[in-house]
Amino acid sequence: MTTRVESVLANGRLRIPPARLAGIAAIGLGLLAFWLALPPSTTRSELVPIVIGGLGIAAGLVSWRAGETRLGWTGVCIALLGIFGGLLASQAAVENLKVVITWSAVIAATLRFATPLIFAAIGGLFSERSGVVNIGLEGMMLMGAFFGVYGGDKTDSWVLGLLIGMLAGAALAFVHAIFSIHLRADQIVSGTAINFLALGITGYMYIDSYGQEGTGDLPQVPNIDLNWLKRVPPDDLGAFLEKSIGHLNLMVWLALVTVVVAWIVIFKTAAGLRIRAVGEHPRAADTVGISVYWTRYAAVTISGALAAMGGVYLSLGFVHSFTENMTAGRGFIALAALIFGRWRPFGVLSAALLFGFASAIAPRLQNVESWATYGTLFQAIPYVLTLIAVAGVIGRSIPPAAIGRPYEKQ
Amino acid sequence: MSEREIQAPPPPEAPEEPAPSMAARFALYQRAGGVITPLLTAILAFFVGGLVVLVTTGKNPIETYKAIFDGTGLNWFFPWVRGVERDLAAEDLQQTLLIMSTLILVGIAVAFAFRCGLFNIGGQGQYIAGMIAGVQVGIWMPDLPHVPHMVLASAAGALAGAIWGGIAGILKATVGAHEVISTIMLNWTALWIASYLVGFNGPLQDPNQVFVPVTEAVSASAKLNVWWGDPQLQGLHIGFFVAIAALIVFWVVLNRTTLGYEVRAVGFNAEAARYGGIGVGRNYFLAMAISGAFAGLAGSVDILGWLFRVDLTSVQVSSQIAFIGIAIALLGRNTPVGIFFAALLFGALLNGTSTRNLDPEVFQPELASNLTLIIQGLVVLFVGADLLILYLWRARLKLRRARHPEAVAQE
Numbered sequence A: 001m002t003t004r005v006e007s008v009l010a011n012g013r014l015r016i017p018p019a020r021l022a023g024i025a026a027i028g029l030g031l032l033a034f035w036l037a038l039p040p041s042t043t044r045s046e047l048v049p050i051v052i053g054g055l056g057i058a059a060g061l062v063s064w065r066a067g068e069t070r071l072g073w074t075g076v077c078i079a080l081l082g083i084f085g086g087l088l089a090s091q092a093a094v095e096n097l098k099v100v101i102t103w104s105a106v107i108a109a110t111l112r113f114a115t116p117l118i119f120a121a122i123g124g125l126f127s128e129r130s131g132v133v134n135i136g137l138e139g140m141m142l143m144g145a146f147f148g149v150y151g152g153d154k155t156d157s158w159v160l161g162l163l164i165g166m167l168a169g170a171a172l173a174f175v176h177a178i179f180s181i182h183l184r185a186d187q188i189v190s191g192t193a194i195n196f197l198a199l200g201i202t203g204y205m206y207i208d209s210y211g212q213e214g215t216g217d218l219p220q221v222p223n224i225d226l227n228w229l230k231r232v233p234p235d236d237l238g239a240f241l242e243k244s245i246g247h248l249n250l251m252v253w254l255a256l257v258t259v260v261v262a263w264i265v266i267f268k269t270a271a272g273l274r275i276r277a278v279g280e281h282p283r284a285a286d287t288v289g290i291s292v293y294w295t296r297y298a299a300v301t302i303s304g305a306l307a308a309m310g311g312v313y314l315s316l317g318f319v320h321s322f323t324e325n326m327t328a329g330r331g332f333i334a335l336a337a338l339i340f341g342r343w344r345p346f347g348v349l350s351a352a353l354l355f356g357f358a359s360a361i362a363p364r365l366q367n368v369e370s371w372a373t374y375g376t377l378f379q380a381i382p383y384v385l386t387l388i389a390v391a392g393v394i395g396r397s398i399p400p401a402a403i404g405r406p407y408e409k410q
Numbered sequence B: 001m002s003e004r005e006i007q008a009p010p011p012p013e014a015p016e017e018p019a020p021s022m023a024a025r026f027a028l029y030q031r032a033g034g035v036i037t038p039l040l041t042a043i044l045a046f047f048v049g050g051l052v053v054l055v056t057t058g059k060n061p062i063e064t065y066k067a068i069f070d071g072t073g074l075n076w077f078f079p080w081v082r083g084v085e086r087d088l089a090a091e092d093l094q095q096t097l098l099i100m101s102t103l104i105l106v107g108i109a110v111a112f113a114f115r116c117g118l119f120n121i122g123g124q125g126q127y128i129a130g131m132i133a134g135v136q137v138g139i140w141m142p143d144l145p146h147v148p149h150m151v152l153a154s155a156a157g158a159l160a161g162a163i164w165g166g167i168a169g170i171l172k173a174t175v176g177a178h179e180v181i182s183t184i185m186l187n188w189t190a191l192w193i194a195s196y197l198v199g200f201n202g203p204l205q206d207p208n209q210v211f212v213p214v215t216e217a218v219s220a221s222a223k224l225n226v227w228w229g230d231p232q233l234q235g236l237h238i239g240f241f242v243a244i245a246a247l248i249v250f251w252v253v254l255n256r257t258t259l260g261y262e263v264r265a266v267g268f269n270a271e272a273a274r275y276g277g278i279g280v281g282r283n284y285f286l287a288m289a290i291s292g293a294f295a296g297l298a299g300s301v302d303i304l305g306w307l308f309r310v311d312l313t314s315v316q317v318s319s320q321i322a323f324i325g326i327a328i329a330l331l332g333r334n335t336p337v338g339i340f341f342a343a344l345l346f347g348a349l350l351n352g353t354s355t356r357n358l359d360p361e362v363f364q365p366e367l368a369s370n371l372t373l374i375i376q377g378l379v380v381l382f383v384g385a386d387l388l389i390l391y392l393w394r395a396r397l398k399l400r401r402a403r404h405p406e407a408v409a410q411e
Helices: A002-009 A018-035 A047-065 A069-091 A094-100 A103-129 A137-155 A158-182 A187-213 A227-231 A235-245 A250-268 A270-280 A282-287 A292-319 A330-340 A345-366 A369-392 B022-033 B036-057 B061-072 B083-115 B123-139 B146-175 B179-198 B239-256 B258-268 B270-275 B280-307 B312-331 B336-352 B365-384 B387-403 B405-410
Strands: A223-225 A247-249 B226-228
Touching: A018 A047, A018 A069, A047 A069, A069 A369, A103 A137, A103 A235, A103 A247, A103 A250, A103 A270, A103 A292, A103 A330, A103 A345, A137 A158, A137 A187, A137 A292, A137 A330, A158 A187, A158 A292, A187 B036, A187 B312, A187 B365, A223 A250, A227 A235, A247 A250, A247 A292, A250 A270, A250 A292, A250 A345, A270 A282, A270 A292, A282 A292, A292 A330, A330 A345, A330 A369, A330 B179, A345 A369, A369 B146, A369 B179, B036 B061, B036 B312, B036 B336, B036 B365, B061 B083, B061 B336, B083 B123, B083 B239, B083 B258, B083 B280, B083 B312, B083 B336, B123 B146, B123 B179, B123 B280, B123 B312, B146 B179, B146 B280, B179 B312, B239 B258, B239 B280, B239 B336, B258 B270, B258 B280, B270 B280, B280 B312, B312 B336, B312 B365, B336 B365
Parallel strands: none
Antiparallel strands: A223 A247
16 A cells, blocks of 8 residues: 555656565566676676575565565565576586576577467467356367377368368357356366366377377478578677577467467457456446357357467477377466466567466576486476565566456346 | 555456355255255266267176176175175275275365365375375384374374465465465475475485385384285275264364364355454464364375375375365265265275276276266266256255245244
């Protein structure tokens, strides 16, 4: 409360309250403490991360004392992680680090890891904005992954494979829609069932049609080669750009386009307004003549198709095969990205990129000699980050008001 | 503090009547259907599963189910099964009950939280925490006498599970973080931490087997006694009785203690419970911690009973076990008896479709295990759709009201 009063007293002169500023500074300092120990600067002194991280902790505590509890503690946590990471990094040999962390490769990998998350999380955004919790994203991705392969294999065309995969995801989403909209089942229970079903259906059909041999030759979603990037002056920058974004898969770009399209649809069109209205106050929407059921069905089905695109990218665009349960929890990370991104397309994009970055850097850090022992621990980073985020994000993420509640017509 | 208090600006208009909470719906559901609905649900799911078998492979679904049934060892109960067949059935039944013990415990873990209106998807993380704690205490102190060591190691698992579940409970109670999200994140965190601990060069990896990601075996003094079957051949250990006892504890705590009363009150209607002076946050924490303790106990009992070591595979398989717990709690409708039978059903399905027990001539085990997943999904899907039950219940009420108006009024 006090912070709000202060900002009003400041009379628009200071738009960000100082407490919040301190919290943001704490987060920034924490990240800086880690980053300074990595290439290109590779500080070898152990003092640097400790001092900078310590400042971060102090800033976090100041912010906490000034009333920004969540933000303050988030800052303290990140500063602690920064010190920890920075200390570890300063132990590693510089040459080794430089070999392992090539930033252009890290950027490319970040985008690759983020793509399935972006598709699925934007899908979840449609569903949840309309008021239907979609914990079945994982299952819908898996449907896309398998049926993309199956369709692509049968038709020998990745375009048709993509479409068939999306159709399968949409079909499963439709089941979720029937149960959570018309039958008014608990949406979380229904979503859990969807995940089981997808696991069973894809596993069954995979064994039934491919057996133990695997999927063999598949059509692949092509990469987009942007060789002209190399000629961007200055040379260093050109080479860097070409290496980082010059050879990405078509679907990576498609994912970025999806974010923009989703933003336009949700916030700039009548259809988006309807989806949001139905998710915030279904009764009011119903009163002005919007069909709550129809809108929710459409939104949930779209979410299935989008999540399935993420799955198709995994199977046809990334690993070029299918294995049982190949999504391995990415649907749940997408759900986390959705919450982390506060149910907004660009927020979701940033969250997905953050998780993508964590996934991209984790296996690389394993290659650093002195860290090899801690290897797999780094894989836990995205989840711990989400946990911290859910517990005390920068501001609180408030879900759509009618989320999880089945609507009953009067 | 509740979520509503933290969300600063209240909506301009009062929202329409709040939808009944999940637990309230389940309570209604519980009164509505008796034993009939879960049975119908299961039969329907098996029927659809049979159709899948028929359509995709053209094999006779009844023969397939018969083969799965024979693999479960449940034919041991038939008096006409004799001789070698009976010995074989006994061995299979031991395996079924072995799995069932675990499933009962993870089922309770979900059910207990459900009764407090919480959805504990975190069984996996809590189970992993239990395994790690169990194996660690089981390896330490090899000189300890048998009974205290056994009890101590099992209890360590329960405690670790309680801590892991309690984290989600605290987050729910203090900052209102949705337990579904936080437990999912805790699952993956536990999975990767455990993979690190038991993996190559991990602190718990067996120093004598540098090339295998596995911990040392627990010392003999910590192993649970086998009471039926050959200890060398993975006989049935006393963990089965632990699970049965847990069912009784579950019932007593919920129905005969203040804690259980408060937990159920919060589950029915958190706002009303708060108004009645019950600490809602405290109960959220306790419910999650107790739930976690059951799942953790499942982990340590598995380790001390028959796995003896934690390896990477058992860490990864944990997700399957914990998620079946959800199906069991839903199908068993969060009651001890229901959980018992639901655990028996899924334990039998898991064991009957395993590569070891299902004749590949009749049906491919890899297909069958996926069939189990489909059946599991259908069960959860149908059980979740309580609207049908709701209609039935209302129809029944109307019928009763027409017949005895005064009896209904007293309810």
